[in-house]
Amino acid sequence: MPDDIAEVYRNTYPALVRFLYRKVWDAERAADLAQEAFARAVVHKPENTRGWLFVVAANMARDEARRAAREKRHLTLLKNEPDAVHSEPDEAIDADRQRSAVRAALEQLTPRDREALLLWDAGMSYDEIATQTGLARGAIGTTLARARRRLVEAYDAGIEGGQHAARG
Amino acid sequence: MPHVDEGTLHAYLDGELPFAERKTLDVHLAECASCRTMLEEERALLDRASALLGAARPTERPAPPFEQLSVPRPPRRSPWRVRTPVAWAASIALALGIGYYLRQPSTGPVASAPEQHDVALVQQANERDKFAERFTQPAERADENKPAPGTPRSHAAARAPSPVPAPAPSTVAAVAVPIPQAPPLAVARDIAEGVVKTAPVAKTDSVAASALIVDGGIVRQQSAASQSRNAAPAPAPALEYMSTDSLARGAAGVSQATSRQSVELRGRATTTSWPIISRGTARSLLGTDPVGLPGLARQIRRSPAADGTVVVEQRIDSATTIQIFQRQSGTAALDSSAKAEIAPADRLARYLGRLRVEISGPLSTDSLNKLLDQVQPLP
Structure with a gap:
């Protein structure tokens, strides 16, 4: 029996947008893709709507990313350019800059680690992540631990690098 | 019980550790100070990672009404089915x-x-x-x-x-x-x-x-x-x-x-x-x-x-x-x-x-x- 899509929509939409946002880095586009994914779900009526949605969303985001790959890399480089006058602590880093730093850090993760982390953050259970990524359920904890560590390290390295560059 | 690995600790912190393993781990943590320290480190890491991800989230906007989504979209998906006779003509x-x-x-x-x-x-x-x-x-x-x-x-x-x-x-x-x-x-x-x-x-x-x-x-x-x-x-x-x-x-x-x-x-x-x-x-x-x-x-x-x-x-x-x-x-x-x-x-x-x-x-x-x-x- 397929899930009640309207119900899934209410519960999952924000998470799906968030999940997509961290792949396409454009709030409008993320919302569009999420709605497109739900629209497809309405047509396909999958058994496991939530899981299906994230698979479809991930695919759409990947297609999107391929298309915008070059542009995106260029943008990342630009955003990683250290701000010369910026030497304030973490808290003061404005939201935009922090977002680009997180983005840059996320991009240093392996695709599998990143996917697991984003799925977890989107509210998926280990079982769901296992189904989605093809990882063994028992490996999810380890994968997430590694992903989190790398994210934090890459982020700190990025910020520090930026400050070094600013000072030097 | 031997010391636990970080993957288990993350699963524990995520509330995803199966019940039996969780019980065993609880017992071990009560006895093992180094594992408790490690647990707190992992908890800090986890919180930090969540905070970072939280910083990279889009501005929350309310979802458009589901009806709005489902009504116009499906026709858009299959315009040719509807218009096939017209197209033939x-x-x-x-x-x-x-x-x-x-x-x-x-x-x-x-x-x-x-x-x-x-x-x-x-x-x-x-x-x-x-x-x-x-x-x-x-x-x-x-x-x-x-x-x-x-x-x-x-x-x-x-x-x-x-x-x-x-x-x-x-x-x-x-x-x-x-x-x-x-x-x-x-x-x-x-x-x-x-x-x-x-x-x-x-x-x-x-x-x-x-x-x-x-x-x-x-x-x-x-x-x-x-x-x-x-x-x-x-x-x-x-x-x-x-x-x-x-x-x-x-x-x-x-x-x-x-x-x-x-x-x-x-x-x-x-x-x-x-x-x-x-x-x-x-x-x-x-x-x-x-x-x-x-x-x-x-x-x-x-x-x-x-x-x-x-x-x-x-x-x-x-x-x-x-x-x-x-x-x-x-x-x-x-x-x-x-x-x-x-x-x-x-x-x-x-x-x-x-x-x-x-x-x-x-x-x-x-x-x-x-x-x-x-x-x-x-x-």
Whole structure:
């Protein structure tokens, strides 16, 4: 029996947008893709709507990313350019800059680690992540631990690098 | 129990450790200080990672209502399923149009034989509905006044009506206007009256007279069907027009199709299938300002034959539209053989500046003449 899509929509939409946002880095586009994914779900009526949605969303985001790959890399480089006058602590880093730093850090993760982390953050259970990524359920904890560590390290390295560059 | 790995700790912190393992771990943590330290480190890492991800989230916006999402989207996903019949109809109509267009050149010489014209006109009339039946008789009556066939004059006149019958296929869908298969009786009567009014006055070649009638008839139907001539016709009616046309062609039979079809088209394909153009385009085609009756709504079209002929259509009233054909007087056009005639029978004509101007419409010759006198360059 397929899930009640309207119900899934209410519960999952924000998470799906968030999940997509961290792949396409454009709030409008993320919302569009999420709605497109739900629209497809309405047509396909999958058994496991939530899981299906994230698979479809991930695919759409990947297609999107391929298309915008070059542009995106260029943008990342630009955003990683250290701000010369910026030497304030973490808290003061404005939201935009922090977002680009997180983005840059996320991009240093392996695709599998990143996917697991984003799925977890989107509210998926280990079982769901296992189904989605093809990882063994028992490996999810380890994968997430590694992903989190790398994210934090890459982020700190990025910020520090930026400050070094600013000072030097 | 040996010390735990970070993966287990993360699963524990995530609340995803199976119940039995969780119990065991709880026991171990109570005894093992280093594992407790490690747990706190992992908890800090986890919180930090969550915070970072939280910083990279889009501005939360409320989800659009589900109904909004599900209603318009599915049709967007399957537009072709819905429109398949329409698409088929359009393809067939287009194919017929192209087919007809391609065979058009061979029909020219045959069509100029007046006898065949007459026969074909009558047949064409029969193929059409009530309205057509009515105008057949006056057309035959006018026939009696016809000059001997084969004279240059009748030849010229025969070639004169509605300049280019075959619309370019690409323009058909865009500008074709429906010709209802069964026009309302009132319209039919109008047309019949138009015949009576025009045919005797014209006192000449039946082809010419009929062409004028058909012109007028179609213009009238059109204005009855649509109050706004400026509005582009909807695609659906255009299809209707195409299929009506092709049906009639099918009925015309294959054997004598050539001459018949050309005349049929001559009658049918009035300027309603000509592409609508802007005044600027008309100006560049004519080399000067297009002419017409000032102060009346107008629609400018060009001949699909690219012979530089432009028609300005103007509404006299809600049911009457006149057509003012114009082209540069120096250019060779369709009715160049009729040039000797200042006023060929089918259309009253005059020269205005560099333009040769002809007027046509469902009005008496006198009225048309007066209107033609008032024609002047349009602002």
